Amino acid sequence: MNGHASRPPCAASPRARLPRSERPDRRASCLCQEGSVAPRVSLILVSHADFAPRNVAEILTLARAKPGALTFASSGAGSVIHLAGERFGADAKVSLRHIPYKGGGAALNDVVSKQADLYFAASARSALPLIKAGKLKAYAVTSTERLPALPSVPTVADSGLPGYDVTLWYGIVGPKGMPPEGRQTTQRRSEPHPGEARDRDQV
Template sequence: MNMSVTRRAVNSLAVCAAAALAVGLATSLPASAQSDYPNQPITLIVPFAPGGASDFAARLLQPRLSEILGQQIVIENRDGAAGNVGMDFAARAKPDGYTLFLGNVGTVSINPSLFSSLRVKPLQDFIPISIVADTPGLLIANPQFPPNNVKELVEYVKARPGQVNFASPGTGSVNRLEMEAFRREAGLDMIHVPYKGGAGPATADVMGGHVSLMFVTISSGINHVKGGRLKALGVSTKERVSQLPDVATMTEQGFPKSVSSSWQGILAPAGTPQPIIDKLHAAIVEAMKDPTIKARMAEAGVSAVSSPSPADFKAYIQADADKWSAVIKDIGAKAD
């Protein structure tokens, strides 16, 4: 027997064995880390300042989710650039389940089509876990504005092309895009009046009669409607909302494409192991069943919801992003 050949064979087997051992160790260590997850506090990045809708959802969810997971959920507000600062930070965090991101319709579905320089590609850089909050849109008008429903609005605007204006809290806001989608579906010629500083200043000018109408979240407009300072022409849900049972949906009034909402959901950096994603999904689903969370959200006009699976949430985001991308392209909207 050729001894040099034998030695080469033995050495080859040794190298293969060592490689196999290394692979085994590499795969067993992450598995071990996953099995006792979580064993330290989890940071939830909220890409907006304290006090807003996303911060409200995060802080409402925080105690129950901490209880279920057995670790503290630490909320970290990283605002700036319409949520892009926080989203970029979260996307580049270590994918170990200890940094999560509370995304919303603006950051995840709208911003990628609005900001040409945005580095983050949400469905590539994140793994969607579950939606947690859903807030329908509400079409509101000044009480003195003649139309009282969507049919009357369409007739009124068509008789006055280019004369009726609508407000929004910014060029690329979901409020503006909801109106653009509706007016294209209805074939309306209207004037857009953008505002700075969120929906508050725009809503105030609708109440004051300086602008005729706008879309807002139901949580932003419901108290003004109930107080008679605004009137509601329609809601953007498939079914009527319990808080305003007498207000017909856009679908009921002949505009089935005008179904939209402002949502929040939890995502993890891409590469986060599937067992961790599954554990987080189960915890979120359980948390969203909590009666206190559901009641507090309902008081604010928000629905406490969860996704059947991470795959369902991913599909939801994709459909939402495709819808708003088409509207943005159609109107040529750019970031403010």
């Protein structure tokens, strides 16, 4: 599809430099609870239902037989999903072709519809229903431990790539000098409710 976009006119002017004492302090402060551990989220290596390999070893055998032929989708260049795929190829010494999308939903949909071969699903909430419905195959998880929600799915490390460990983690930051009451309110509201905690542990 061809498109055209016009750029609005702009003008450059010398940047005024504020005295150091008047410059805003852009440093941030962490709002995590002291002693707490940021939640870590595993990715799930999946493919469409008709993808021939039955396990990671067969994926690698096929990738070595056809260098650059297998594709993996991601939510965008430089995303953790992209880096997980590149790390997978580098550790296995195979060439996979990266297809970046504008978001994980579009990437996952194209894997289901066989437009791409592989995907490292970062959202278990999106992938699990498709796995259970038989629309996706789950080959491995990228953490060092199996997921309680997918107990029969091995880790990538246990599937022939020892040392492979790719997980997401989340933190909260705020402006430096944030009042204590603001920090406490943010910390309290970021804690999951009991039901949400159970869901997170299952995923």
